[in-house]
Amino acid sequence: MKFRFCGDGDCPDWVLAGIHSNLSVLNTAQLKEVAECVVKCIILGTDVPENHIRKIFGITKGSMDTPKAAFACIRFLLVSAARFNTDSAVLGIELQQLGLPREHTTVMCQVLDSYVRQIRTKLHQSSLTINELRSITSNIPNNTIDCVQIRLDIKNEIVNGVPRQITHEVNINRTDIPVLLKELKIVRSIMNGYDYGSNCSEEK
Numbered sequence: 001m002k003f004r005f006c007g008d009g010d011c012p013d014w015v016l017a018g019i020h021s022n023l024s025v026l027n028t029a030q031l032k033e034v035a036e037c038v039v040k041c042i043i044l045g046t047d048v049p050e051n052h053i054r055k056i057f058g059i060t061k062g063s064m065d066t067p068k069a070a071f072a073c074i075r076f077l078l079v080s081a082a083r084f085n086t087d088s089a090v091l092g093i094e095l096q097q098l099g100l101p102r103e104h105t106t107v108m109c110q111v112l113d114s115y116v117r118q119i120r121t122k123l124h125q126s127s128l129t130i131n132e133l134r135s136i137t138s139n140i141p142n143n144t145i146d147c148v149q150i151r152l153d154i155k156n157e158i159v160n161g162v163p164r165q166i167t168h169e170v171n172i173n174r175t176d177i178p179v180l181l182k183e184l185k186i187v188r189s190i191m192n193g194y195d196y197g198s199n200c201s202e203e204k
Helices: 013-023 028-044 050-057 065-083 088-097 102-125 174-192 196-203
Strands: 132-139 147-159 162-173
Touching: 013 065, 028 050, 028 065, 028 102, 050 065, 065 088, 065 102, 088 102, 147 174, 162 174
Parallel strands: none
Antiparallel strands: 132 147, 147 162
16 A cells, blocks of 8 residues: 555555554553654754653663564654655545544644644755764774774764664775775766756756
8 A cells, every 4th residue: 555645655654653553552642742753853954862762651671672663663654754745634544544443543633733844944954964974983893913093083874764873884805995085086086076066957
């Protein structure tokens, strides 16, 4: 089955599972509170507020898998509906088709109606900032021979449907560093020589 909020495509399996396993088990008050928390994180570009989410779900310690799954599912529903210009009435029908109770669907539609403009504004502002490289550092790891460790700090790397700040560490042989540097300079030269604004104007 195709869904408008998915861009006339299939609903991802993990979202369908989240609707049944994580959203349907919440009461409507909890769902509204989580959904509004999700919206705030989308608009501000912040990470999941674990302490607040734990309080909503009544979890004092232990795994955060269920709350984070619910958070990611709601984020996908709201962002996708906003991205594909899905009317709340259409979203409501499609969510019920996917098994979300009617009362819960009403809450999701109310949240979308209240914040859809702000979500779209944020999507427009951050459309080219997914997997944004923030910094690169390097060091020589202990107990290694002729090896350099490069640390890449990435902003807004999508993990389970939620943007996070992630650090990746890569070990590279010292002899490969000059080759890598040369290739990166070639890439930068190509990018600097591409007049994106001019090309966009020509295409129009």
